[in-house]
Amino acid sequence: MFLARSRVHATLVKHSNVGRTLLSRLHARPAHAGSTPAASVTPVEKILLDTIKANGPVSFATYMQLCLSHPTEGYYMNPANSVIGALGDFITSPEISQVFGELLGIWLSLQYRSTGAKHDVQLVELGPGRGTLMDDILRTLSQFPHTWGSVKHAHLVESSPALRAVQEKKLQAWDGEHGLKLHWHDSIDDVPEADGVYTMLVAHEFFDALPFHLIEKTHQGWKEVLITSIPDPAAKTVLRPSDVLFASQPSPSPTPLSNPSHDRSLPITQTRFRPVLAAEPSPVSSLLGASSPRFSSLPIGARIEVSAASFQTSRKLGTLISRGAGGSALIIDYGKDHAVGNSFRAFKAHALADPFDAPGQADLTANVDFAYLVEALAGTATAHGPLSQRSFLLQMGIGARIAALKRAAASPDRARAVEKAAARLVDVMGMGREYKVLGVTGGVGGSAEEKWPFIAGEVQDAIQTNVKESQAARCSGSDLT
Ligand code: SAH
Numbered sequence: 001m002f003l004a005r006s007r008v009h010a011t012l013v014k015h016s017n018v019g020r021t022l023l024s025r026l027h028a029r030p031a032h033a034g035s036t037p038a039a040s041v042t043p044v045e046k047i048l049l050d051t052i053k054a055n056g057p058v059s060f061a062t063y064m065q066l067c068l069s070h071p072t073e074g075y076y077m078n079p080a081n082s083v084i085g086a087l088g089d090f091i092t093s094p095e096i097s098q099v100f101g102e103l104l105g106i107w108l109s110l111q112y113r114s115t116g117a118k119h120d121v122q123l124v125e126l127g128p129g130r131g132t133l134m135d136d137i138l139r140t141l142s143q144f145p146h147t148w149g150s151v152k153h154a155h156l157v158e159s160s161p162a163l164r165a166v167q168e169k170k171l172q173a174w175d176g177e178h179g180l181k182l183h184w185h186d187s188i189d190d191v192p193e194a195d196g197v198y199t200m201l202v203a204h205e206f207f208d209a210l211p212f213h214l215i216e217k218t219h220q221g222w223k224e225v226l227i228t229s230i231p232d233p234a235a236k237t238v239l240r241p242s243d244v245l246f247a248s249q250p251s252p253s254p255t256p257l258s259n260p261s262h263d264r265s266l267p268i269t270q271t272r273f274r275p276v277l278a279a280e281p282s283p284v285s286s287l288l289g290a291s292s293p294r295f296s297s298l299p300i301g302a303r304i305e306v307s308a309a310s311f312q313t314s315r316k317l318g319t320l321i322s323r324g325a326g327g328s329a330l331i332i333d334y335g336k337d338h339a340v341g342n343s344f345r346a347f348k349a350h351a352l353a354d355p356f357d358a359p360g361q362a363d364l365t366a367n368v369d370f371a372y373l374v375e376a377l378a379g380t381a382t383a384h385g386p387l388s389q390r391s392f393l394l395q396m397g398i399g400a401r402i403a404a405l406k407r408a409a410a411s412p413d414r415a416r417a418v419e420k421a422a423a424r425l426v427d428v429m430g431m432g433r434e435y436k437v438l439g440v441t442g443g444v445g446g447s448a449e450e451k452w453p454f455i456a457g458e459v460q461d462a463i464q465t466n467v468k469e470s471q472a473a474r475c476s477g478s479d480l481t
Contacts, residue, residue: 005363006334044360061307069160078360079165108123110452112147121147128163137202154180155191158186164184199320201330203330213284224282271354305341305369312376318379326442327442335368335369347363368436382442385439387457405418
C-alpha cells in the first residue's frame with residue numbers, strides 16, 4: 001500500500017508512549033560508538049553543517065526550507081526525486097481517485113454560481129504536484145457550460161522546475177482550450193488580483209510543506225528550538241534534558257528503541273543534527289509566540305510548531321478571493337484546529353524516515369494548524385469548517401459518483417478498484433478523519449448553498465453511507481505497521 005503522509009501522526013497520537021519514544025529517537029540519534037556509521041554527506045547536509053559551523057544553530061524553518069527548496073538540491077527541486085506516486089515517496093488523494101478532484105471542482109463551481117456567474121474566472125492551485133488535481137478540476141468544470149465558458153486562466157503556483165515540467169506535460173491539452181491560458185508562478189504573490197475576475201483556489205497538501213518555527217514557552221518567554229550539529233559548535237545554547245521530546249543527550253544504548261516492531265518502517269540511521277533550546281527569547285520566537293491569542297493559554301514547557309509562511313499565504317489567499325469579483329477556496333491537509341509540537345516527520349519510499357537523515361533526499365512535512373490559517377484570514381474572507389475529509393466528500397455525493405463509475409467500469413475488478421480507492425479517501429480510521437477541508441469564501445455570495453456541506457457539520461458514523469467501507473480499505477489505515 002502506498003503511503004499517505006498523514007498516517008504516521010495518527011499512529012503516534014493513538015499510541016502516545018510509543019510515539020514519544022519514536023519521536024525522541026527520530027530527533028536524538030547520538031554519535032555513538034558502535035552505531036551504524038552515517039552515510040555520505042548530502043549536498044544540503046554539507047550546506048547546513050557549514051552554516052551551523054559559521055553562524056551557529058539554524059531554525060527548523062531554515063532547515064526545512066533548505067531541505068525542500070534549495071534551488072538545485074532541495075527535495076522538490078531535484079528531478080532525481082520522483083516525490084508523488086508509486087515510484088515516489090508518498091501518495092495523495094487526487095492520485096488515489098479522480099472523484100476527489102471532481103467533488104472539489106463541483107464545490108467551486110457551486111460557489112461561483114451562487115454569485116450569479118457573471119464574471120470571468122481564474123483558477124489557482126498552490127502546490128499542484130503532478131498536475132492530477134488541476135486536470136480533474138478542469139475536466140469537471142468543462143462539464144458545466146455556464147462555468148466553463150468563463151474560465152479564462154489557470155495559475156499554478158509551483159516552486160519546483162522538475163514538477164512544473166510534469167505539470168506542463170499533464171495539462172498541455174487544456175492550454176488554448178476555448179482561449180484558456182495556463183500560467184506558472186513561484187509564489188501566490190505573483191497571481192494577479194484582476195478587476196472583475198472571480199478566483200477559484202485549491203491548496204491540497206501544500207501548507208504542510210511550508211517551513212515552521214518550533215518554539216517553547218519558558219519562564220523567560222517564548223524561546224526558539226533550533227537545530228545544531230553533533231557535536232554542538234555553539235557555546236551559547238542550552239541542551240534539553242533527555243527525558244523530553246527532542247532529547248539531546250546521548251542515549252545510553254546504541255539502539256535506543258528496544259522494540260522495533262512498533263516502527264519497522266523507520267530505518268536505523270545516525271544523523272548529524274539535533275535540536276537545542278536557544279538560551280534567550282529572540283524577536284522571532286517572541287513575535288510568533290504572540291501571533292495567536294490561543295498560544296497565551298499554553299502552559300510553561302509547551303512546544304508548538306508555528307508557520308509564519310502559512311500565516312502569510314493564508315492571508316494572501318483571503319485577499320485574493322476577496323478582491324475583484326470575489327472568489328472561493330478549498331484548503332485540504334492533515335492537521336487539527338490547534339497547534340502541535342511534535343508532528344515534524346520525513347517520508348522516503350512510502351515509509352516514515354528520520355527528518356534529520358539524508359537532508360534534501362526525503363520529503364519533510366508537519367501538521368497544519370487550521371485555526372492559525374483561519375486567524376490569518378481575519379478581515380479578508382470567511383472561513384467555513386474545517387470539516388473532516390470524510391464528511392466533506394460524503395456530503396458532496398461521493399457515494400452517488402462512485403456508484404456511477406462502478407456501473408460504467410469495464411470489469412468487476414475495475415469496479416472493485418474504484419470502490420476501494422474511494423473508501424480509502426473517506427476511511428474513518430485513516431485519510432477520511434485525518435485530512436481536513438477548510439472552505440473559504442470572499443466577496444458576494446453567502447447563500448446556504450455556498451456553505452454546504454460545511455453548514456451540515458460532521459457526518460455521524462452511525463449514518464449509513466453509500467460508500468461501502470470494505471475491510472481492505474480499513475486495513476489501508478494501518479499500512480505503517
Ligand atoms: N497538491 C499535490 C502535491 C502536494 S506535494 C497533490 O496533492 O498531489 C506539495 C507540492 O507543493 C509540490 O508540488 C511542491 O513542489 C509544492 N511546493 C512546496 N513548497 C512550495 C512553495 N514554497 N512554493 C510553491 N510550491 C511549493
